[in-house]
Structure formats: C-alpha cells, structure tokens
Amino acid sequence: MRIDAENLIMGDGERIKNGSVMIKDTKITYAGESEHAPESTEVKSVNTIMPGxxxxxxxxxxxxxxxxxxxxxxxxxxxxxxxxxxxxxxxxxxxxxxxxxxxxxxxxxxxxxxxxxxxxxxxxxxxxxxxxxxxxxxxxxxxxxxxxxxxxxxxxxxxxxxxxxxxxxxxxxxxxxxxxxxxxxxxxxxxxxxxxxxxxxxxxxxxxxxxxxxxxxxxxxxxxxxxxxxxxxxxxxxxxxxxxxxxxxxxxxxxxxxxxxxxxxxxxxxxxxxxxxxxxxxxxxxxxxxxxxxxxxxxxxxxxxxxxxxxxxxxxxxxxxxxxxxxxxxxxxxxxxxxxxxxxxxxxxxxxxxxxxxxxxAPKSGMLKEGYDADLLLLRSNPLDDVKILQDKTNFEAVIKSGKSF
Ligand SMILES: [Zn+2]
Missing domain, CATH: 3.20.20.140 (Metal-dependent hydrolases)
Incomplete structure (x- = not known):
C-alpha cells in the first residue's frame, strides 16, 4: 500500500513536502519524495503522515x-x-x-x-x-x-x-x-x-x-x-x-x-x-x-x-x-x-x-524510514501548524499499528 501526503513528518526533525510512505506487512518499505516512490495498485492520499x-x-x-x-x-x-x-x-x-x-x-x-x-x-x-x-x-x-x-x-x-x-x-x-x-x-x-x-x-x-x-x-x-x-x-x-x-x-x-x-x-x-x-x-x-x-x-x-x-x-x-x-x-x-x-x-x-x-x-520505531515498524498517524491537518490537533481524534484519518489500520 502507498500513502501520499502533502507533509511527511519523518520523526527526526525533517519534513518532506509531497511525500509517500509504502507499507508491506508490518514494516515501512519506502518513505520519501512521491516522485521517487514505487508504483502501487493501492494508493491513498492524506494531508500529513507522521510516525505513531x-x-x-x-x-x-x-x-x-x-x-x-x-x-x-x-x-x-x-x-x-x-x-x-x-x-x-x-x-x-x-x-x-x-x-x-x-x-x-x-x-x-x-x-x-x-x-x-x-x-x-x-x-x-x-x-x-x-x-x-x-x-x-x-x-x-x-x-x-x-x-x-x-x-x-x-x-x-x-x-x-x-x-x-x-x-x-x-x-x-x-x-x-x-x-x-x-x-x-x-x-x-x-x-x-x-x-x-x-x-x-x-x-x-x-x-x-x-x-x-x-x-x-x-x-x-x-x-x-x-x-x-x-x-x-x-x-x-x-x-x-x-x-x-x-x-x-x-x-x-x-x-x-x-x-x-x-x-x-x-x-x-x-x-x-x-x-x-x-x-x-x-x-x-x-x-x-x-x-x-x-x-x-x-x-x-x-x-x-x-x-x-x-x-x-x-x-x-x-x-x-x-x-x-x-x-x-x-x-x-x-x-x-x-x-x-x-x-x-x-x-x-x-x-x-x-x-x-x-x-x-530500542526498536526500529518512531521514524518514517525503510525497515521501521509501520506505526503511523494519518492526519487531516498538519500538527506543525498547531500541535494541539493531536489531542483531537477527529483530526485522525487513521491510526496504523504494525501495518494495520485502527
Ligand atoms: Zn510515574
């Protein structure tokens, strides 16, 4: 599955504009610019992706x-x-x-x-x-x-x-x-x-x-x-x-x-x-x-x-x-x-x-990075504009743990 987003918040202080995250089973297989992302039959779009x-x-x-x-x-x-x-x-x-x-x-x-x-x-x-x-x-x-x-x-x-x-x-x-x-x-x-x-x-x-x-x-x-x-x-x-x-x-x-x-x-x-x-x-x-x-x-x-x-x-x-x-x-x-x-x-x-x-x-977690746990937040708005949006579940498109959406 590929998820495209206006903002990728990588977890280490970096942000990528127009990025994509790919997940296979329980792991992240790609996180980076959308233009270099592999093709996928299943694509979803959200405002922001960040690690869980x-x-x-x-x-x-x-x-x-x-x-x-x-x-x-x-x-x-x-x-x-x-x-x-x-x-x-x-x-x-x-x-x-x-x-x-x-x-x-x-x-x-x-x-x-x-x-x-x-x-x-x-x-x-x-x-x-x-x-x-x-x-x-x-x-x-x-x-x-x-x-x-x-x-x-x-x-x-x-x-x-x-x-x-x-x-x-x-x-x-x-x-x-x-x-x-x-x-x-x-x-x-x-x-x-x-x-x-x-x-x-x-x-x-x-x-x-x-x-x-x-x-x-x-x-x-x-x-x-x-x-x-x-x-x-x-x-x-x-x-x-x-x-x-x-x-x-x-x-x-x-x-x-x-x-x-x-x-x-x-x-x-x-x-x-x-x-x-x-x-x-x-x-x-x-x-x-x-x-x-x-x-x-x-x-x-x-x-x-x-x-x-x-x-x-x-x-x-x-x-x-x-x-x-x-x-x-x-x-x-x-x-x-x-x-x-x-x-x-x-x-x-x-x-x-x-x-x-x-x-x-330390597990491989907390970052959008290849080989890391596919634990993600898919957000409807950007927490960099206001971190308070993370306190309200209505801003969540999905919570993904181990590649599964909740
Ligand atoms: Zn305590």
Missing part, C-alpha cells in the same frame, strides 16, 4: 484516583480489567508505543501481542524499585503488613529494596516478569505521604547495583527524580533517563548533556493535578504546590540548554477517572511548545526520541 506517538512514562494501573492508599486496596484483577479498556483508548489516541514505568504493562504486552486486547506496543518495567520509606512505600501501613504484601510477592507494582544485594535481586525479579526497562525512585515523590521530593533516595552503591544488573540484561533504567541530589546520583550511577527532573539546575543540565541522558518531563500530571488539586490527598496537595512552578522552570531550562527530551506524561487514570486519563497523552506536547520548544522538536520528543528511552533494546 510514543508515550515514554505512563502507568497502566487501572486507577480512578490519584491516591496510592485507596488504590492499593482495589483488587488487582479489578484494576487489570480496567487497563484493557485504557489500552484501547491509548491506541485510538494515536499512541502506538508505550514505555510503561510501573503497573500491569508487562502483562498487557502479552495480551496485546496475542491479540486478546486492542492496544499499543508496551514496554513495561514491572514493579518500581523503592527504598523502605521511599516514594514507592505505603507509609500509612504497619511495616509488617507492607513487608508481607511486597517483599516476597511478585511485586509488579511495588518493590521495596534496601542495600545493593536487594537492589540486584529486585531488578532480577522484574526481569523475570518480562521487564524491558527498569524503574527506580531516586528521590522522594509528591503522591507518597511522608517523604520529601527534594531528598535523594538510594545511595550511589544501590543505584549502581540497579544500573549494573539492568545493563547486563541490556535493559535501560529510568529514575524518578525531583530533587537535585537524586538527579545527580542517578546520572553518576549511569542512568540514561531522568523522569520529572523538577529541581534541575544549569550544572545538572550540563551533566545530562555530557552523559547523553534524556529528560522525560511529565508536565501533564502536574497540570492536571494543579487544576483538580482537591482530588489529591492533603499531603500531596501541599507537595504539588511546592513543586509545580519549579518544575516548569526546570523544563524551560532543559529546552533552552538543548537537553534531549522524550514525551512522557505520568498518565495513570482509567477511563472513568476525572483526570489524568489514558488517551489524553498528546496534551503533553502543547506544554513543551508553551515552554519554548519549536513544534517540530516537540514532535521529535514523541517520535524519534521515544525508542531512545529503551537504550540497547
């Missing part, structure tokens, strides 16, 4: 609220059933690949691959590694209960580990579940009760043990970081993707450039939370207020310094949630443009830069 979008920081957890305590007491089977619907909403919103950083992604991947569930390609982390008392601990529970629930369980959502040996074992447990990326909390967080987002979590030795074990399996490591000490520790330990990056400084931005690390800003969750602050637990409201403005400054700084950015939202809400709902992912791009990024660069964060967040396992 990458969400690089999401959670398939089937939750309706941003309250860890409440959601922990919803049955996992119940949450998993909600996730099936969220997967479908993701794909219909033009997201064809998801790096899932804590949740049911490792299982969703299998269900999507076998064809049981309609959804994007999923690269899951399994459980998030956290220190005892850290961002991924449930502070209101007695420790004995928490330890019983998590220490020797499958831990596809939470996995508290302390000391380099437990860190190594924690990574191995996630690999055993099928993790294709490892996630750990290198600083405190906003939605957890007692820890401070500014403080570092995990020592250098612990972070290093996580990175080393993941690297042996050729798996990338994502570090949740707000405070500067956590960002620095993660980078020095060899982490290549910094999530949130709230207290990024000029020096740390330079260190990110030196280490060729990517920032995944997740502005979306902050924007949603600030608009609906009363839906968050009290302690989280306070921490959200404390970090929201600083986060915007950090994002502007990263854009100005030319730090590589990949689009990620921290999206987690199921379809009946009042906020932070899967399918609203593309809103993130608007925030990048508002913070000073060129529209074309914002599209690169969600296309060509997506696979880079998976390190050595």
């Amino acid at each position: 979008l990458w969400e690089c920081h999401g959670h398939y957890v089937g939750v309706l609220k941003l309250d860890f305590n409440q959601e922990f007491f919803t049955h996992p089977y119940h949450q998993a059933m909600r996730v099936a619907k969220d997967a479908e909403a993701t794909l219909s919103a033009g997201i064809t690949s998801v790096r899932e950083l804590g949740g049911y992604g490792v299982f969703l991947k299998r269900a999507v691959q076998e064809g049981s569930v309609l959804g994007p390609r999923v690269y899951g982390s399994g459980g998030m590694l956290s220190t005892t008392g850290g961002h991924g601990d449930m502070h209101s529970l007695p420790y004995s209960v928490w330890a019983y629930l998590t220490k020797n369980s499958d831990s596809w959502l939470y996995n508290t580990v302390d000391g380099p040996d437990e860190c190594t074992r924690g990574v191995r447990k996630q690999l055993r579940l099928g993790a294709e990326v490892i996630k750990f909390h290198a600083s405190g967080g906003v939605l957890s009760e007692l820890d401070n987002p500014i403080n570092q979590q995990f020592s250098y030795e612990e972070a290093k043990a996580i990175v080393e074990e993941a690297t042996r399996a050729q798996v990338a490591v994502a570090a949740h970081c707000h405070g500067a000490p956590g960002i620095k520790n993660a980078l020095l330990a060899g982490v290549k993707t910094i999530e949130h990056g709230t207290f990024l400084t000029e020096d740390l931005a330079d260190l990110m450039l030196e280490k060729e690390a990517l920032l995944i800003p997740t502005r979306f969750i902050i924007d949603e939370s600030m608009k609906m602050l009363d839906l968050l637990p009290d302690y989280a409201q306070e921490k959200m207020r404390m970090t929201a403005d600083r986060h915007l400054e950090a994002m502007k700084l990263a854009i100005k310094k030319g730090v590589s950015i990949a689009m990620g939202t921290d999206i987690a809400g199921s379809q009946l949630a009042p906020m932070n709902r899967w399918g609203s992912n593309a809103k993130e791009l608007q925030f990048y443009v508002e913070a000073g990024m060129k529209p074309m660069d914002s599209l690169v964060t969600a296309t060509g830069n997506g696979p880079k967040t998976l390190g050595a396992r």
Whole structure:
C-alpha cells in the first residue's frame, strides 16, 4: 500500500513536502519524495503522515484516583480489567508505543501481542524499585503488613529494596516478569505521604547495583527524580533517563548533556493535578504546590540548554477517572511548545526520541524510514501548524499499528 501526503513528518526533525510512505506487512518499505516512490495498485492520499506517538512514562494501573492508599486496596484483577479498556483508548489516541514505568504493562504486552486486547506496543518495567520509606512505600501501613504484601510477592507494582544485594535481586525479579526497562525512585515523590521530593533516595552503591544488573540484561533504567541530589546520583550511577527532573539546575543540565541522558518531563500530571488539586490527598496537595512552578522552570531550562527530551506524561487514570486519563497523552506536547520548544522538536520528543528511552533494546520505531515498524498517524491537518490537533481524534484519518489500520 502507498500513502501520499502533502507533509511527511519523518520523526527526526525533517519534513518532506509531497511525500509517500509504502507499507508491506508490518514494516515501512519506502518513505520519501512521491516522485521517487514505487508504483502501487493501492494508493491513498492524506494531508500529513507522521510516525505513531510514543508515550515514554505512563502507568497502566487501572486507577480512578490519584491516591496510592485507596488504590492499593482495589483488587488487582479489578484494576487489570480496567487497563484493557485504557489500552484501547491509548491506541485510538494515536499512541502506538508505550514505555510503561510501573503497573500491569508487562502483562498487557502479552495480551496485546496475542491479540486478546486492542492496544499499543508496551514496554513495561514491572514493579518500581523503592527504598523502605521511599516514594514507592505505603507509609500509612504497619511495616509488617507492607513487608508481607511486597517483599516476597511478585511485586509488579511495588518493590521495596534496601542495600545493593536487594537492589540486584529486585531488578532480577522484574526481569523475570518480562521487564524491558527498569524503574527506580531516586528521590522522594509528591503522591507518597511522608517523604520529601527534594531528598535523594538510594545511595550511589544501590543505584549502581540497579544500573549494573539492568545493563547486563541490556535493559535501560529510568529514575524518578525531583530533587537535585537524586538527579545527580542517578546520572553518576549511569542512568540514561531522568523522569520529572523538577529541581534541575544549569550544572545538572550540563551533566545530562555530557552523559547523553534524556529528560522525560511529565508536565501533564502536574497540570492536571494543579487544576483538580482537591482530588489529591492533603499531603500531596501541599507537595504539588511546592513543586509545580519549579518544575516548569526546570523544563524551560532543559529546552533552552538543548537537553534531549522524550514525551512522557505520568498518565495513570482509567477511563472513568476525572483526570489524568489514558488517551489524553498528546496534551503533553502543547506544554513543551508553551515552554519554548519549536513544534517540530516537540514532535521529535514523541517520535524519534521515544525508542531512545529503551537504550540497547530500542526498536526500529518512531521514524518514517525503510525497515521501521509501520506505526503511523494519518492526519487531516498538519500538527506543525498547531500541535494541539493531536489531542483531537477527529483530526485522525487513521491510526496504523504494525501495518494495520485502527
Ligand atoms: Zn510515574
């Protein structure tokens, strides 16, 4: 099949006027100027073709609220059933690949691959590694209960580990579940009760043990970081993707450039939370207020310094949630443009830069290029004129995943 378009947005920052993309089975066989494109019996014309979008920081957890305590007491089977619907909403919103950083992604991947569930390609982390008392601990529970629930369980959502040996074992447990990326909390967080987002979590030795074990399996490591000490520790330990990056400084931005690390800003969750602050637990409201403005400054700084950015939202809400709902992912791009990024660069964060967040396992995806996955968006208008068009499905002629149209 050949698709002709006024605009081809290639995924690496290039644009071709009057271009064509050819697909055979699940792969792209040609992407370039129409005048050199091979003939085809089946030709379609659209305004714009671009690669399917990458969400690089999401959670398939089937939750309706941003309250860890409440959601922990919803049955996992119940949450998993909600996730099936969220997967479908993701794909219909033009997201064809998801790096899932804590949740049911490792299982969703299998269900999507076998064809049981309609959804994007999923690269899951399994459980998030956290220190005892850290961002991924449930502070209101007695420790004995928490330890019983998590220490020797499958831990596809939470996995508290302390000391380099437990860190190594924690990574191995996630690999055993099928993790294709490892996630750990290198600083405190906003939605957890007692820890401070500014403080570092995990020592250098612990972070290093996580990175080393993941690297042996050729798996990338994502570090949740707000405070500067956590960002620095993660980078020095060899982490290549910094999530949130709230207290990024000029020096740390330079260190990110030196280490060729990517920032995944997740502005979306902050924007949603600030608009609906009363839906968050009290302690989280306070921490959200404390970090929201600083986060915007950090994002502007990263854009100005030319730090590589990949689009990620921290999206987690199921379809009946009042906020932070899967399918609203593309809103993130608007925030990048508002913070000073060129529209074309914002599209690169969600296309060509997506696979880079998976390190050595980066698939051939996110670009209009021969041999790459045939994951495409066929659009009725040009997102370079306004990236907001990607938030509205009526602008989509079709979402194509693996050569099939949805
Ligand atoms: Zn997250």
